[in-house]
Amino acid sequence: MSTAIRIAHEEWRLWLRSRMVVAAALIVAVLIAATGALTMERLTTQAKQRAAQQEAAEAAFFAQPDRHPHRMVHYGHYAFRLPPPLSVFDPGVDMVTGQSIFLEGHRQNTAMFADAKASANMGGFAALNPAALYQLLLPLLLIIIGHGVVLRERESGTLGVLLAQGQSALALAGGKALALLGVVALFMLPLALMAAYGVAAGEAAGPAIALVAGYGLYLMVWAALVLAVSTLVRSRSAALGVLTACWLAMVLVVPRLGINAASALVDAPGKIESDLVMLSQERKLGDGHNASDPAFEQLKQDLLDQYGVESVEELPINFRGVVASYSEEKLTGLLNEFAERRMQSEARQSEVFGRFALASPTLAVGAASRALAGTDLATHHRFLRETESVRFGFVQALNEMHATKLSYIDDARRSVDPEAEARTRVNAQAWAVLDRFRFAPDPPAERFARAFGPLTLLAGWLAALAALVVYAARRLAP
Amino acid sequence: MIAALSREGRFMLRDRAAVVWLALAFALSVAAIAFGIAEVREQRGTIAALVEEDAADRANAIAGQSDWGGVAYNAFHLTYAPPSDFAFAALGQRDASPWLHRVRMLALEGQIHEADTRNADFGLIGRFDFAFLTATVAPLLLILLLYDLRSAERVAGRHDLLLATAGAERAVWLPRSAVRFGALMLALLVPFWVGAALEGASAFVVARASAVVLVMLGVWWLITDRLGRRNTAPATILTTLIGVWLALALLLPALAKAAIDARYPVPEGGEILLLQRESVNSAWDIPKQATMEPFLARHPEWAEYATIERPFEWKWYYAFQQVGDQAAEPLARQYRAARLARDAAAGKAALVSPASLLERYFQHLAGTDAGAMIAYEDAVRAYHARLRAFYYPLLFRDEPYDPALLEDLPRFTPAAD
Structure with missing residues (x-):
C-alpha cells in the first residue's frame, strides 16, 4: 500500500509542476465556480418568483367578483412548476419545458413559454450549467491530465527500471489509480458544496448524497478508462487520440444519435395531432354548453325519473349545471386518456434513448442526475398530471355550484334577461373551492428507484474497466 | 503535384x-443525413395527415351550427410551417419552437403560445444533424x-x-x-x-x-x-x-x-397570457360600452352596428376577444422584439466561433432559425387577422346565416421556402 501512495504522490508532484495541467485545472475551476454561482442565482430567483406568482394567481382567483360559476370555469387558474433545490446543480428539462400552465374548463393546455424557445441560438449546445460541466468537461480534463500516467514512465524509460527493481505492475497501476482518484476527489468538492446548499434549501440528504456518489462513480469510470488506455497504448499522442475519440463518441455523438433513434423508432404524436383525433371523438360526447344537445337525452330522462317530475324546469337542481358537470367528467376522461397515451409514448422514447447509455456513461449519469435532482421528464409528467387534477377539482366544484345554487329558468334566460343574469351570479366567497397547489419533488425513494438503473449501469462500466486495467497491468512490459 | x-x-x-477517423466521419455523416431525412419526411407526413383531418373536423364542427358566432367558436383552422427541402441538414429550432397550431376566432394570444413541443429530452440533448x-x-x-x-x-x-x-x-x-x-x-x-x-x-x-x-x-x-x-x-x-x-x-x-x-431580457411570457385573460374575463363584469370603445378605436367602420342590447351577443363576445389581444399587444410585441434582438446579437457573437457560425448559417439556409420560426408566428397572426376580417362583416351586419358563404373562409397557405 505504501508503494501505491508513494507512486501517487510522485504523480501529483509532477502534475503540479506541469503548467498545462495547472492551467487547465484552473480554467475549469473558474468555469465551475462561475456557472455554479450563476445557475444558483438564476434558479433561486426563479423559485422565489414562481412561488410568488403561484400565490398571486390564487389571490387573483379568490378576488374575482360575484359571477356566474361557469365564468370562473373559463377564468381559470395558473399552476407553476417550482424548481426543486437540487436544480441549482442540474436544471434538467426545466429550460426546455414551459414552467407554467393555464388551467381552465374543457381544455388541457400545454406548459408554455419555455426559456429555450426565446434563448439566443448559438447552435449545438444547451446552456452551460454545473451538471453539463461535470458531464462534458471534467472527463476531458481527466483525459488531459491523466493520459500519460503510465505512458510517461514508458516514454522516459523509468517503466523498465521500476519493473526491473521488482516493483509489481499491479502495485504500479494501483498507485496510478490512486493518483487519479485523488483528482476525482478534488473534482467532487464543488458538487459536494452545491449538494450541501441543496440540503440547506430543504432537500432530503439521501438524494443529495446519491447525486454526489453518482458523479463520483461517473468520473471514476473515466479515470479507469484513462488508466486502461494509458497502460495499453504505446505512445502518449496515440493514447490522447484514442481517449479524445472515446470522449467524442460517448459525450457528443452517442447521446444525440440516441435522440435521433428514439424519435425515429417511437412515434409520439404532438399535442395538436392527438387533439385532432380526440376532437372528433369529443363531438360524439356532446357540447357541455348546450343542455339540449341530443347526447344528453339519456341523462335528462334518468334525472326526470329519479326525481319523478315531467320536465327539467321542475327539477330541484339546475339541469344545465348537471350537464356541465357530466360532460366535463366525460371529456376529462377522454383528455386524460390521450394525455396519458402521449406521455407514455414519450416515456417509451426516453426508454429507447436510455438504452444508449450502454454505450455512453454520460447518458447514464445524466439520467441519474436528473432523476435525483427531480428535474427529469418523469417529474415534468407528474407536474402535468397533478395540475390536471387541480384543474378537474375546481372545475367540478364550480359545476356543482352551477347545478345546486342556480335556478334552471334564470340560467336559461340569462343571455337575454339582465335580471335573470344578475340572479345567476354566485357570491364571490364561493371561489375558495380552489385547492392550493405547491409543486414538490418526488419523495426520495421514488427518485432513487428511477436513478437505480443508470447508476447500476455506471457501476457495471466501472467494474468492466477496472478489470481491463488489471488485465493491462498484468501484461505491462517496458 | x-x-x-x-x-x-x-x-x-x-x-x-x-x-479509422475518415470511416467514422463517413458513417456519422450517413447517419446524420439518414435520420434528418427520416425526420423531415415524418413531419411532412404528419402535416399532410393533419390537413385532411383538420378539414374533416371543421366540416363536422360547422355542420351542427346555426349562427355565425357558433361557427367561429367551433371551427378550428390548422396553421403549419412545413420543413424546407434543406431542413434535413439542420433541424434547428423545430424542436424548441412549435410549427403547428390550430387557431380559431378567440383571442389569439391565448392560442399562439401553445407549445406543441416534442419530448423534452429531445430539446435538452439535441439531435445529431x-x-x-x-x-x-x-x-x-x-x-x-x-x-x-x-x-x-x-x-x-x-x-x-x-x-x-x-x-x-x-x-x-x-x-x-x-x-x-x-x-x-x-x-x-x-x-x-x-x-x-x-x-x-x-x-x-x-x-x-x-x-x-x-x-x-x-x-x-x-x-x-x-x-x-x-x-x-x-x-x-x-x-x-x-x-x-x-x-x-x-x-x-x-x-x-x-x-x-x-x-436582452425577454418579458415574462406568462404575463402576456395573464393580461389577455384578465381583459377577456373582466369583459363579462364591466359595461358593454367599456369593451366596445377600445374595439371601435381599432375598427371605426363598425361604429354604426356596435350597439349591444342583450346580455350576450356574439359580436360583443368577439369584440372582447380582440380587446384581450389589444391589451396584451404591447407585451407580445416586446416578447417578439426581444427574441429578434437576441437572435441578431447571437448572429454577431457567432463571428467568434466557427462552429456557431456554421450552424447558424445552415439553419438560415434551412429555414429553421429563430427568424423563420418568428416569421411563421407572424403568418399565423396574419391568418387570424384574415379570419376576423371574414367574420366581422357577417357578425356586425347581422347577415342571415348561410353555410354556403363559408366556402369563402380564408385558407392558411404556408410561406413558400
Missing part, C-alpha cells in the same frame, strides 16, 4: 488511425487527422531528412495535409450531396452550404497547421488543439449565449 498527391493518398491509406456534425464533431476529427503530421515525423527521426530531400517545406506538408483534408471533406459531403439530391434541395443552396463547410473546416485546418508546426511533443500539440476546439466550439458559444440572454 498529382504524383505527390497520389503518393500521399497511398500513405494515408496505410495509416490505420487516419482510415448534419449541421452539428460539421460544426462541432468534424473539426475534432480534422484535428485528430492533422495534428501530428510534423511531430510524428520528428518523433520517428525522419523530419529533417524529409525536408532535405523534398527541398521546400511546402512540398512535403501541403500535399500530405491537403489529401487528408480533402478526404475528410469528401467523407462528410458525399452523403450530404446524396441526401440533398434525394430531398430535391436546390443546387444553389447545397453549393452555398458546401462552400461554408469548406471554409469553416479550412479555418480549422489553418489553426491545426499553425499549432502543429511547433517543435513540441505531439501530445502537447494535441492538448493545445483540444483546448482551442473546446474554447471555440463549446465555451465561447455558451458564454455568448448566457451574456446575450442577460443583456
Whole structure:
C-alpha cells in the first residue's frame, strides 16, 4: 500500500509542476465556480418568483367578483412548476419545458413559454450549467491530465527500471489509480458544496448524497478508462487520440444519435395531432354548453325519473349545471386518456434513448442526475398530471355550484334577461373551492428507484474497466 | 503535384488511425443525413395527415351550427410551417419552437403560445444533424487527422531528412495535409450531396452550404497547421488543439449565449397570457360600452352596428376577444422584439466561433432559425387577422346565416421556402 501512495504522490508532484495541467485545472475551476454561482442565482430567483406568482394567481382567483360559476370555469387558474433545490446543480428539462400552465374548463393546455424557445441560438449546445460541466468537461480534463500516467514512465524509460527493481505492475497501476482518484476527489468538492446548499434549501440528504456518489462513480469510470488506455497504448499522442475519440463518441455523438433513434423508432404524436383525433371523438360526447344537445337525452330522462317530475324546469337542481358537470367528467376522461397515451409514448422514447447509455456513461449519469435532482421528464409528467387534477377539482366544484345554487329558468334566460343574469351570479366567497397547489419533488425513494438503473449501469462500466486495467497491468512490459 | 498527391493518398491509406477517423466521419455523416431525412419526411407526413383531418373536423364542427358566432367558436383552422427541402441538414429550432397550431376566432394570444413541443429530452440533448456534425464533431476529427503530421515525423527521426530531400517545406506538408483534408471533406459531403439530391434541395443552396463547410473546416485546418508546426511533443500539440476546439466550439458559444440572454431580457411570457385573460374575463363584469370603445378605436367602420342590447351577443363576445389581444399587444410585441434582438446579437457573437457560425448559417439556409420560426408566428397572426376580417362583416351586419358563404373562409397557405 505504501508503494501505491508513494507512486501517487510522485504523480501529483509532477502534475503540479506541469503548467498545462495547472492551467487547465484552473480554467475549469473558474468555469465551475462561475456557472455554479450563476445557475444558483438564476434558479433561486426563479423559485422565489414562481412561488410568488403561484400565490398571486390564487389571490387573483379568490378576488374575482360575484359571477356566474361557469365564468370562473373559463377564468381559470395558473399552476407553476417550482424548481426543486437540487436544480441549482442540474436544471434538467426545466429550460426546455414551459414552467407554467393555464388551467381552465374543457381544455388541457400545454406548459408554455419555455426559456429555450426565446434563448439566443448559438447552435449545438444547451446552456452551460454545473451538471453539463461535470458531464462534458471534467472527463476531458481527466483525459488531459491523466493520459500519460503510465505512458510517461514508458516514454522516459523509468517503466523498465521500476519493473526491473521488482516493483509489481499491479502495485504500479494501483498507485496510478490512486493518483487519479485523488483528482476525482478534488473534482467532487464543488458538487459536494452545491449538494450541501441543496440540503440547506430543504432537500432530503439521501438524494443529495446519491447525486454526489453518482458523479463520483461517473468520473471514476473515466479515470479507469484513462488508466486502461494509458497502460495499453504505446505512445502518449496515440493514447490522447484514442481517449479524445472515446470522449467524442460517448459525450457528443452517442447521446444525440440516441435522440435521433428514439424519435425515429417511437412515434409520439404532438399535442395538436392527438387533439385532432380526440376532437372528433369529443363531438360524439356532446357540447357541455348546450343542455339540449341530443347526447344528453339519456341523462335528462334518468334525472326526470329519479326525481319523478315531467320536465327539467321542475327539477330541484339546475339541469344545465348537471350537464356541465357530466360532460366535463366525460371529456376529462377522454383528455386524460390521450394525455396519458402521449406521455407514455414519450416515456417509451426516453426508454429507447436510455438504452444508449450502454454505450455512453454520460447518458447514464445524466439520467441519474436528473432523476435525483427531480428535474427529469418523469417529474415534468407528474407536474402535468397533478395540475390536471387541480384543474378537474375546481372545475367540478364550480359545476356543482352551477347545478345546486342556480335556478334552471334564470340560467336559461340569462343571455337575454339582465335580471335573470344578475340572479345567476354566485357570491364571490364561493371561489375558495380552489385547492392550493405547491409543486414538490418526488419523495426520495421514488427518485432513487428511477436513478437505480443508470447508476447500476455506471457501476457495471466501472467494474468492466477496472478489470481491463488489471488485465493491462498484468501484461505491462517496458 | 498529382504524383505527390497520389503518393500521399497511398500513405494515408496505410495509416490505420487516419482510415479509422475518415470511416467514422463517413458513417456519422450517413447517419446524420439518414435520420434528418427520416425526420423531415415524418413531419411532412404528419402535416399532410393533419390537413385532411383538420378539414374533416371543421366540416363536422360547422355542420351542427346555426349562427355565425357558433361557427367561429367551433371551427378550428390548422396553421403549419412545413420543413424546407434543406431542413434535413439542420433541424434547428423545430424542436424548441412549435410549427403547428390550430387557431380559431378567440383571442389569439391565448392560442399562439401553445407549445406543441416534442419530448423534452429531445430539446435538452439535441439531435445529431448534419449541421452539428460539421460544426462541432468534424473539426475534432480534422484535428485528430492533422495534428501530428510534423511531430510524428520528428518523433520517428525522419523530419529533417524529409525536408532535405523534398527541398521546400511546402512540398512535403501541403500535399500530405491537403489529401487528408480533402478526404475528410469528401467523407462528410458525399452523403450530404446524396441526401440533398434525394430531398430535391436546390443546387444553389447545397453549393452555398458546401462552400461554408469548406471554409469553416479550412479555418480549422489553418489553426491545426499553425499549432502543429511547433517543435513540441505531439501530445502537447494535441492538448493545445483540444483546448482551442473546446474554447471555440463549446465555451465561447455558451458564454455568448448566457451574456446575450442577460443583456436582452425577454418579458415574462406568462404575463402576456395573464393580461389577455384578465381583459377577456373582466369583459363579462364591466359595461358593454367599456369593451366596445377600445374595439371601435381599432375598427371605426363598425361604429354604426356596435350597439349591444342583450346580455350576450356574439359580436360583443368577439369584440372582447380582440380587446384581450389589444391589451396584451404591447407585451407580445416586446416578447417578439426581444427574441429578434437576441437572435441578431447571437448572429454577431457567432463571428467568434466557427462552429456557431456554421450552424447558424445552415439553419438560415434551412429555414429553421429563430427568424423563420418568428416569421411563421407572424403568418399565423396574419391568418387570424384574415379570419376576423371574414367574420366581422357577417357578425356586425347581422347577415342571415348561410353555410354556403363559408366556402369563402380564408385558407392558411404556408410561406413558400
